[in-house]
Amino acid sequence: MAHDAAAAGATAAGPRTASGLGFALTSALAFGLSGPIASPLFDAGWSTGAVTLLRIGLGAVVVVPFGLVALRGRWGVLRRNARLVVLYGLLAVVGAQFCYFAAIQRMQVGPALLIEYTAPVAVVVWFWLRHGQRPGPVTLVGALLAALGLFFVLDLLGGATLDPIGVLWALGAMVGAATYFVINGDLDNGLPPLALAAGGLLVGATGLGSLALVGLLPMTATTAPVGLAGATVPWWLPVALLGAVTAGVAYVSGIAAGRRLGSRLSSFVALLEVVAAVLFAWLLLDELPRAVQLLGGVLILAGVVAVRLGEERTAAVVASAVPVGDSEPSTRPPHAGECEGAPPGAV
Template sequence: MPVRTSVSSQDSPGKGAGLGLALGSALAFGGSGVAAKPLIEAGLDPLHVVWLRVAGAALVMLPVAIRHRALPRRRPALLAGFGLLAVAGVQACYFAALSRIPVGVALLVEYLAPALVLGWVRFVQRRPVSRAAALGVVLAAGGLACVVEVWSGLSFDALGLVLALGAACCQVGYFVLSDQGSDAGEAAPDPLGVIAYGLLVGAAVLTAVARPWSIDWPVLAGSARLNGTAVPAVALLAWIVLVATVIAYVTGVLSVRRLSPQVAGVVACLEAVIATVLAWVLLGEHLSAPQVAGGAVVLVGAFIAQSATPAEGSSTPVASGGAERELSARGTAA
């Protein structure tokens, strides 16, 4: 199944608004880990935080799902894939990684997804990739080596790194799903409807896995600590559900409609920067100079990989990259 880029007009009148929406989406998604980690440290299981996030967002988006109630009959495979990979898989692996490694490191590892997509294209689909795309993969891998400080024998928790890599792999599966409906034109499913049903599917899957009936509810009635400052736990949860999920996905969808995937992808790269800065200011998580430099190289490599042109002899674009909210729109309304 080929992986394609969607086509959007860069000359649309709403380009300025699109940039603002994309920046807002990056800010919203970048703050999810910073809000979730204090809840995990306060005693909530990472899977329970994921379930609360997804189930809460699904409840908010339920009216949208009702409006598009014919969608499950038209695109059941797409909705199942979106819910399993883009919602349940990515969030569960990412939040579990947060319980073991810094927020910035987890997100930078997740940003290997565009490079991993090219591996899928080259070795599974056996299609040529451009030299620029290959360079992006090499840069991303080299930058990651600096982020995890391989010269010191992986100074971070190995399981945490594996979980972050699992989040990246789930994003790869979602990149592959981006071809679904790309030839449907006006018959393509509404992206907001896909997001709504993806959240419902993700919530159902996570209910079976996370067993929310065992949640330590008193934790939510208390407070969590942001770098020593007490914050109501329920306020952090509200941020995760309303801002870091619902608003982040919706603004991401609207921004991609007004921008080209490449431009939106550039703004998407700011998510890792925003998350790292917020983790430094609010959680006191500091990265060393080599890790900061390595993170910058990872972002450059991811950007090159996601915006690379097709290799000679390939009739379709190599891959389309970006953070999870670009995927949510691009994969369903290509």
């Protein structure tokens, strides 16, 4: 009986993991598109605040109706998680995006991304220190491979000077990204993924809009055409793509991935965003990636595979520790990255 139950669980976990990886890849591609799409707007004179607010605001317009449908009138669930939604909106939505854009105003894109994408390592450390979930050796090897791959993808071999203020902004983006991964992997809050994404985007747009209204956040925009993919396009086209695709699609698919893969694994798969950003920069901005960057992409993929193997090995150890015949699962908090996601109270 125990063997049959384990086999059934493995069968169910297979499609769940596959769909989770699909959602994670979709999210990485959508997020990776944001830089190449936003770059022409910055060149045309748009401010960081204006681009961020429009991206989040339009994302909220797209996602909120679907979030309301997914909530199905369960307002009590939303009230119980009000603090979580606010935290998600301020840190995972506004913090990650605004801090990153602020960082690249003072330092090169490569170092800023490298600092922000230490977030997966921060997630591993968080679960280790907060919940005693020590990562296995295979997971650690995967983390090292992914970090090395990022180093090559970001092409830092030539050396780069780091602006201290820019580094602080990039660290702020890292905190926002880590919060994003941890909350996405929490299954116990009861919020549907669409409702969480809608609430976070709405909180983020309201917060940034309030700062703009009182004059604390400079807003500069222009209706001049911008250059994109070798063509001149109206300003509203990249703005619409930023809102609908790089915010709406990215956050919804990212949350769906976190629910299926857990915080730790989904955070490592999201490293593919950097590879996607390089490819989109090549296609849209004619910035051809170098061979060393392609090597970095291969290393990132190897790191993701290693992390997955490490998580499966840990899950197998947990499953084997459950006595045969037990009808109830162990009350021990699950290992981050198991098929059901992060433990209760992840944040």
